[in-house]
Amino acid sequence: MINGAHVILYSQDAEADxxxxxxxxxxxxxxxxxxxxxxxxxxxxxxxxxxxxxPQHEFFLMCDDLDAQLGELRARGVEISRPVSEQRWGRLTAVRLPSGAELPLYEPRHPVAHSL
Incomplete structure (x- = not known):
């Protein structure tokens, strides 16, 4: 029985990320x-x-309140690397990882399945 998922982020500075x-x-x-x-x-x-x-794969973090989450991240010194954009499926932005890579973050405006 499948009991989880393992996501891998490849990084040019894995320790910092x-x-x-x-x-x-x-x-x-x-x-x-x-x-x-x-x-x-x-x-x-x-x-x-x-x-x-x-084919490609993408990884996004999700949150309930993007503005509040961005405020918390900014207070911790995190660089917001993309301005918030309104998509038909939600509000999207990204944060900068120490390696320089972006990590997308969004507030969904669609039904979510993660709590089923």
């Missing part, structure tokens, strides 16, 4: 050995979108 997830986002985690941290994620959901191009 792991510290960000641990210290700034405050996700609890385990040390799988040798400082290799694996974090507990909030409840998740998966969607499958059609594409004409090469």
């Amino acid at each position: 792991r510290a960000f997830i641990r210290d700034v986002l405050a996700f609890p985690g385990v040390d799988a050995g040798g400082g290799w941290l694996i974090f507990k994620l909030p409840p998740a959901e998966i969607a499958v979108h059609p594409t004409e191009g090469a």
Whole structure:
């Protein structure tokens, strides 16, 4: 029986991004050995979108109140790397990880499945 999902973020500065997830986002985690941290994620959901191009995968964090969440992140010194945009499915932005990569964050305006 499938009992979870394991998401992998590839990073050019994995140690700094792991510290960000641990210290700034405050996700609890385990040390799988040798400082290799694996974090507990909030409840998740998966969607499958059609594409004409090469298949790809995306990872977004979700929140109930984007403005409040951005305020908390700014107070912790997090760079908001994209202005909030209104999409038909929700409000979207992204934060900058220490490695320079972006981590998208959105407030859904669609029914969510993560709490079913």
